Amino acid sequence: AGTDYRSASGRGYSSKAELDFHTDGADVVALTCFNQAPEGGMSMITNSVAAHAQMQKERPDLLELLHQPFHFSRQNEQAPDEGPFYPNPVYDEADGRLCSKWNRNRIQSAQRIEGVPPLSPDQREAMDVLDDILRRPELMFTTYLAPGDMQILSNHTTLHSRTEFTDHPEPERKRLLYRLWLAPPDGPRLPESWRPAYRSVAASSVRGGIVGQSQDDMRRNFERRMAATHGMTVAAR
Template sequence: MKANHTNQRAAWTVETLRADQTWIYVLDDRARRDLTGAVRSAHDPDKSLFDYRPGDFDLGSAWPVIAVALREIRDGTGFAVLRGLPRNDLTELEFALLTWAIGLHIGVARPQGGASQYLAPVRNAGTVYRTGKGRGYSSDSDLDFHTDSADIVLLTCYNVAKSGGMSMVCSSVTAYQVMLAERPDLAELLHLPYHFSRQQEQAPDEAPFYPNPIYDQRDGLLFSKWNRNRVRSAQQIEGVPPLSVSQQAALDTLDTILRRPSVMYDMYLRPGDMQILNNHVTLHARTEFEDHDDPALKRCLFRLWLAPPDSVALPESWRPAYRAVEPGKVRGGIIGQAHDQTRQAFEMRQASDIGMRL
């Protein structure tokens, strides 16, 4: 099954990224002042994140820059880096609120785990990654290439590690093209359904695993969904069919291609950087890191998963994971086990504020 991806810029290589760095956006001093003022004027210690609305935060001259970066991830390379968030002017709590504020202007935040949390601090909490319930964002492990469970992932950097923690990104479109050219027999197998573990974070109405192909297409666009750890974990769950030798070979080949120097772009996020990824055409990973001893200096980033109003239609095979595949719908996330009335009310209000449908 050969997909003709109409967005050719999403099929980038390391060489093309280095030659054209228009995917990097820099905020100027005025934009930083606008963001600082927006957070400080809106911050209310008696409010939860769910109490804030987009209109509470005037992002000023920063918003046009962010909007262009969003077009880049939708219509261009599939990822962007925004530099110059006012990290030095804000406390960690204020920086987290800034991340949330930007997200409120982009789409509807999606829950990210069993606790139905919407803004996840990415820091080492002692999690063991490669287990049946491990999560990479709360560990210090090196992470496999993967996609997150939402249309967009937004990651803001507050503190960096003492060493390590390098970020890597790949174009899943490029990786597929390489595999199709070199091993078309194995590329075909990636369109079969594979089973992904929910890592014991399933909602009450969900099974502990779900089927999803690694690649599928719709309307001439190629989509990917990949997470080796979750596929590996699912193999231990009753009712999941074992992978064939050929399927294993296909997954191994894909992972090998993703690590090629011509395919894998690596970078270190700096304090004040924001990385934005389109999960449907981009895969990401991270190296192991060593943290600082001082708690105030420990590696800390903030992660948001978002459903934007201008999303495209997804393949029907994405429905078990995303719950909806129609364009412009609130979809994706890990609904989790605490998706209560407060969270549901937030989603309904935010969807209405930003012009989306639940």
């Protein structure tokens, strides 16, 4: 840990800084704590669906903007057939279900990329209002993950974050969490507007994660075998 979270290639897992509320690029994210930080690193979870309902009451004019595309940076981890950014609304629906995709850091990072239109003042205000609502005590749950604790979240209805932390000097005692991204067999259909991010929006589909430069035939064949075992389809890679 110790990298710059706000850099063009910054990632939260390698930084000690406080993170923005965000979703990961998978249907489900699981975090298991192995080592706890001596100070800080509090886990924060908030309800993106409840935040949508609250914003509808307070600022429906700005909420409408969040249903329109924003541009998200891929943080220099795009696959050869992917661009450095992709469009995605913060909120959209599929089969009557509201879904959210939010990562302020990646939206702001995309502003550095050629071809991305600048955020309008109204878009920035909408982002600020959403962030304010997400942090309200009635929507947010906070906890410290202790060794052995596991946290499992849907990325389509919840957002997660953590506070800044300081770490132990000894390598074997440093804060360590194991993360798993899951595409469950009963995964829901996603909004069509999610396709640039997930490649597949079909229900029961192996999708998500970071394709990047590491995909090879061995990994693709493994995905196909696992998908066949569970009766799932596989997103095009």
